Amino acid sequence: MEGEYDCDECHGFLVIHRLNQNEVRVSLAVGGGSCGGAEAPVTGRIRNTGAILKVPYKIGRKQCLLNINRTEHGALVGDSCVSPQEAQSTCATVGSYTKRKK
Secondary structure (H helix, E strand, O other), X not given: OOEEEEEOOOOEEEEEEEEEOOEEEEEEEEOOHHXXXXXXXXXXXXXXXXXXXXXXXXXXXXXXEEEEEEOOOEEEEXXXXXXXXXXXXXXXXXXXXXXXXX
């Protein structure tokens, strides 16, 4: 699952870097649109448990959970704190991602 991913229908940019056999570092940011180049909203070092990565993070006092599900050609990213309106904005990072070719 390690690699760089581009969102198919949004401006998100996802990086998954393997730290060791059981841990990965995940970084999810906006790569384009009006929010492009902003600091990554979600970064985390988590256990690699297989097909689904769950990355907890906070927005102020609110607890959120980023879910990254492996797919045939990339990943599907969901977020417990993203409303349907936010999912359609130019700053959106939820959706289907395709892995960049080396």
